[in-house]
Amino acid sequence: MILSATQVYGWTCAGHTYIAQEAFANTDACVTDARRSFKHYVNNERGKTITANDFSSGDTTNGDLYKKIYDLSKIVFDNKPLSNTDREDLIHLLGDLSNPMHHVIYEGYNKRHHKEYDHIFLGNSCVKANSDDSIINYEQFIEAAVKLANDAKNAGYSDIDADSMIGTRNIVCTLASQSATLIKAILMR
Secondary structure, eight states: OOOGGGETTTTHHHHHHHHHHTOOOOOOHHHHHHHHSOOOOOOOOHHHHHHHHHHHSSTTOOOOOHHHHHHHHHHHHHHHOOOOOHHHHHHHHHTTTOOOGGSBBBBHHHHHHHHHHHHHEEEEHHHHHHOOOOOOOOHHHHHHHHHHHHHHHHHHHHHHHHSHHHHHHHHHHHHHHHHHHHHHHTTTT
16 A cells, blocks of 8 residues: 555554555555454553553553553564564554554543544655654663653643644644654664
8 A cells, every 4th residue: 555645644544554654664554453453542541641661561451552562562672573463563553652542531522533533634744754763772662652652642631621633733743753763663673
C-alpha cells in the first residue's frame, strides 16, 4: 500500500501505514488491524504520569499498549529477530502510541469522538520533516516512548476538558513524528 500525504488520516490503518512509510518501514498497518489480538490502548486516569515502569510491568489490566511495545522492542534491542508478524505489530503499536484517545479513559468524550481521532488529517509530509534518527539505545527508546505516551495522554485530557480536538489538532504532527522516530529506531537495529 503506497499512500500520498494528501490523502492520509491519523490513526486509521492507512494513517499508521503512512507514519511507518515516512519512517521507511514497508508495512501495511491495515493487515495488523485485522489480526490484532491485544488491547492497543491503556486507560490512564487523569493526572497519572506514565513512567518506564508502566511499559515494563506485567500489568495489562487497563490495556496492552505499553507492555506489548516494551516486550517487542526489547527483543529488537537485544539483537534478536522478530517474526514478520511481531515486527508489523510493533510498528502498528508505535503508531497507536501517538493517538491521544489511546491513553485516556474510554468513556464520555473519548467514546463519542474516538473515530474523529482516527480520521484527523496528516498532510504535507509533516511526519518526515519532524522525525529523526537520534535514538541509539534501548534506554533512549523507552524514554522517548514514555514522553510520547505522556504528551498524547495530556493532549487527550486537554481535548476532553475543552470538549474539542483543539489540543490534538495543534500537535498532531509532533505526535505522529514522535511515533516515526520510534519506528526508525526499530528499523535501524
